[in-house]
Amino acid sequence: MTETLVVGIDGSPESLAAADWAAQEAVRRHAHLHLVHAWPWQHLTESRTLDRQPEADRAERVVREAEAEVTGRYPDLPVSASLVPEAAVPALLRLAEGAEMLVIGTRGHGALRDFLLGSSGQQIIAAAPCPVVSVRGSYAVAGSPRNGEIVVGHQDDADESRAVLGFAFEVAAARRATLRVVRAWSLPPVYAYSPGSMWLAEQLGGVEPYEKVAMEQALEPWREKFPEVPVIEQVRTGSAGQVLLSAAAGAELLVVGRRIRHCPVGTRIGSVALAALHHAPCPVAVVPHAH
Template sequence: MKRTLVVGVDGSPESRAAADWAAREALRRDRRLRVIHAWLWQPLEVPIVHHRDSEASRAQDIVREVEAELTHRHPELALTAEVLQDAPVPALLRAAKEAEMLALGTRGHGVIAGFLLGSYGQQLIAAAECPVVSVRARDGGPVTGPDEGEVVVGQQGGVEESAEVLGFAFAAAAVRDVPLRAVRAWTLPPVYGYSPGSMWIADQLGGLEPYEKAALEQALEPWRLRYPEVEVIEQVERGSGGHVLLSAASDAQLVVVGRRVRESSVGARVGSVAHAVLHHAVCPVAVVPHP
């Protein structure tokens, strides 16, 4: 069983927030934390001072500073910290292969610069083999929000399709001893939207919402049995997945969404629901890959 959490740092307040969140999560789950700063010497063809030794020294300083902060704040934490001499995306993707979880900060520099706009961080979220958690700093500092509030998970599809996502969410709620809010959003198929006769037939059959509720209950059943201590709140609501999930997660401490593992003509993708939540959720967001 993988028993290591990985966090990518670059010296920014956002990455330090991610490191602090990952440290607390490692303690909750009784895991080791691996702090990584990926750095590759690439001389610039511009007339500025750019020395390899000074850049290498700065990379080591970043790791030492984060390690010192986490050790001081969480003395019981099992921690390793290192500089990897490689480009950020391949370095962290390799680390993610051996990790239970990868944490990243938002709006950082270097490794995670502007991932909400589609650079390194989004590549990592779209391609990592393990769940990736994006953490947003508050007021430019390392505080990531209070450790109360529900864990909220978006459930889509059937039992097997949502198993990885629900498993991660139940485990997160269990180690926090907080309720889990399971949210399933649904919309009318086009035929119902444009056909009053089809809507009448759906009403005679009890409406579409009961089917969505039954699908959610069926997906939750095996995880309720595995985590009987977790209080589950079911929420089925008509609307777009992103809007419904963001509304439900307004006071959450963690939101969990899925990412289907598939390649498109433009490479790996995050998915529309995960994309919306990553852009707008205030709390940390876990993106869990699933078949």
């Protein structure tokens, strides 16, 4: 079955940059690209229908122009486009149910914070059942120095990191890129460690070797599945957000995880993913995973 990559478009330069990024990824994966413009029109009285006609025309134009631009650049790529009569968040979350990946555009350092915390972007990223890739318009237009690496943040154990590492290896394999796996650690107050964990770390010669063993164990099945992907392992002291952002300078893509949470109030992305979305100089993929 052919994979589908879904892109949210609204006619902005940021969404067009997202569409172009997704089209390139779809070409590499031999996937289908679906462009979606959500326009929440309402059933109006006859007297008000004419007032909304310019908006309806614009919405249809957004879809036509985005589809024409993508098919013009990638003529062999199977592309579909649709105008969905509902709000962006529920529309994209519904379509993400059957998608391999959801791609959205964001505005940049300052505006991105407002976009995310203003709820739309945050709701999509925090609730999507598939990986969500955030593409900054300025990145695609101006271009950033690229070293051909995919950078992925590794946390927790092999089970919890399975989805994140699997996604990163798939992207690296499709791009024939080097994968840099980054694990950050910092020594917490001694009470935060269980006696068993401290004993095991001491047997391995300290906390850093303990972290390296955890990374190697998590990577082992993925190295076997993707032997063609060159892997660089990096264990550094510091906060996860700072370490990842440093490693991602010049990267093609930064991949981070998001624990699936069912919060009673609002939605959560996680501090590491939020830092990456706010400040990474490259596109950021947020991959949901279970505890």
